[in-house]
Amino acid sequence: LAIRGRLGLHFDVDKLSLLGEILGRRAEANGHTPTSYIRAIEARGEADGEIGTLAEALTVTETYFFRNAEQFRALVEVVIPSRTPTQPPGSPLRILSAGCASGEEAYSLAMLARDRPELAGVRVSVIGVDVNPSALERAAKARYSSWALRETSPEAQARFFHNDGREFLLDGEVRASVTFQRRNLIEDDPAFWRPGSFDVVFCRNVLMYFAPDTAQAVVTRFSRSLVPGGFLFLGYAETMRGLSQDFHLRHTHGTFYYQKRDSTNARGYEIFDQGFAALPRDLPPPSRYDSSSSNHGLVRDGLDQSWIESIRHSSERVESLTSRAQSDASRAARLDVTKRARERPSFDLSRVVDLMRQERFGEAGAVLAELPPESTHDADVLLLRAVLLTHGGDLAAAETLCREVLMLDEMSAGAHYLTALCREDARDRVGAADHDRVAVYLDPSFAMPRLHLGLLARRGGDFGAARRELVEALALLQREDTSRLLLFGGGFGREGLIALCRAELRSCGAAS
Numbered sequence: 001l002a003i004r005g006r007l008g009l010h011f012d013v014d015k016l017s018l019l020g021e022i023l024g025r026r027a028e029a030n031g032h033t034p035t036s037y038i039r040a041i042e043a044r045g046e047a048d049g050e051i052g053t054l055a056e057a058l059t060v061t062e063t064y065f066f067r068n069a070e071q072f073r074a075l076v077e078v079v080i081p082s083r084t085p086t087q088p089p090g091s092p093l094r095i096l097s098a099g100c101a102s103g104e105e106a107y108s109l110a111m112l113a114r115d116r117p118e119l120a121g122v123r124v125s126v127i128g129v130d131v132n133p134s135a136l137e138r139a140a141k142a143r144y145s146s147w148a149l150r151e152t153s154p155e156a157q158a159r160f161f162h163n164d165g166r167e168f169l170l171d172g173e174v175r176a177s178v179t180f181q182r183r184n185l186i187e188d189d190p191a192f193w194r195p196g197s198f199d200v201v202f203c204r205n206v207l208m209y210f211a212p213d214t215a216q217a218v219v220t221r222f223s224r225s226l227v228p229g230g231f232l233f234l235g236y237a238e239t240m241r242g243l244s245q246d247f248h249l250r251h252t253h254g255t256f257y258y259q260k261r262d263s264t265n266a267r268g269y270e271i272f273d274q275g276f277a278a279l280p281r282d283l284p285p286p287s288r289y290d291s292s293s294s295n296h297g298l299v300r301d302g303l304d305q306s307w308i309e310s311i312r313h314s315s316e317r318v319e320s321l322t323s324r325a326q327s328d329a330s331r332a333a334r335l336d337v338t339k340r341a342r343e344r345p346s347f348d349l350s351r352v353v354d355l356m357r358q359e360r361f362g363e364a365g366a367v368l369a370e371l372p373p374e375s376t377h378d379a380d381v382l383l384l385r386a387v388l389l390t391h392g393g394d395l396a397a398a399e400t401l402c403r404e405v406l407m408l409d410e411m412s413a414g415a416h417y418l419t420a421l422c423r424e425d426a427r428d429r430v431g432a433a434d435h436d437r438v439a440v441y442l443d444p445s446f447a448m449p450r451l452h453l454g455l456l457a458r459r460g461g462d463f464g465a466a467r468r469e470l471v472e473a474l475a476l477l478q479r480e481d482t483s484r485l486l487l488f489g490g491g492f493g494r495e496g497l498i499a500l501c502r503a504e505l506r507s508c509g510a511a512s
């Protein structure tokens, strides 16, 4: 708890003995007993030097130049053009690299500013902050191994680095354009985090080490200090789901990032869907998902039908999915609304879920229809309605409801997955795959969008991609939440879905 309070770091149970060892060593080195050491850590101000030493021992500082290059491309091609017309001429683009480690991310941004013609004439100021003093010392020296340059193009290496023995020294001008500060992200500092201080924040591969409440507080700080419409980039394994509703999700260049809401960027999904439609997105070319493929369906019981047709025809008994008690306990997990939405007064939907489990879909719909009028603004209720409409085959109405859910909660993985089914039904395989990918990004443990991506790829003849998705889906299905299977499994039980996955894998050439 002391470490969480001072550094925000969260340790899983299997890491606790390692943490204990490190703390024990530090207590001894400081002439403390373990108890008095923890007290000293908790007492703010007293042990600040020690917090730095602990940060060195406990944080992961792995990084390299131009890590996740797609995000840098999105910065150049989306962020810069979206911003410059609204800013006073000559004002710099202020970028924060939060959790900058030894500086590679901050310096990559500075190099980009010098390198890309799109940025000619845009003044860029980059500030890197980190809690780890020795990482910051390395940043200040700007001397790197070839390993740190593994994603740096030969041209950029030649232009911005000088060989010095086996190391590479960064060009002085680039170094001078970045400033570094020691700063603990979990500590507030109103002067530093004042409103409108930054246009862009990169905070990649940092939040993943924080406890959820700490991550939420840090994201709130980013939100406060970003200009309206400013951008936030997180690491690949990190999402804003459950942390904040202040941002729109953006998906271009094969990557995800966030834009702070403001009065001009209309509510979420509209912009995601339309405003950015012309930009390159993480999609296979349409031809690969063309519905003209002869083997265009889901193989099951000799049928070759689309997933949504399978849902309609499914004869698997939903009762086999789950025990009753389990499902009621985890309503929030299966409906995947954000924490904030969960905190709103909500409606008791256990009866609806029970009826669905018994395949009494009509009655479940009737119970939903009797809920008070304010339920029409509840993401859970709307999502359940969309599930029922999908079961009933009214995909157009289901998609409209999913849109409403996404207006309330842009990060609803369930609504994106259902939208994928609706898009497929509308013969929009590209849109279907896109929404599946968003669902996978938002909730990497969600098996159904993976399975659906596998089916789409197999139908499009891309057997390699199909195998990759199906293998992932198979692993996820073994541990998927039973209640979520009830809602999104299309009437198939876990065993049925696993069998389907295996059959699909065989049909695209995988050894069973």
Ligand SMILES: C[S@@+](CC[C@H](N)C(=O)[O-])C[C@H]1O[C@@H](n2cnc3c(N)ncnc32)[C@H](O)[C@@H]1O
Residues within 6 Å of the ligand: 007, 008, 055, 059, 060, 061, 062, 063, 064, 067, 098, 099, 100, 101, 102, 105, 129, 130, 131, 132, 135, 183, 184, 185, 186, 203, 204, 205, 206, 209, 235
């Ligand atoms: C894995 S590195 C990420 C480096 C870079 N952002 C990237 O993605 O390549 C994580 C960094 O976060 C820093 N960090 C962890 N907790 C922090 C905190 N409370 N305040 C500031 N930095 C922190 C660590 O010291 C470490 O340098």
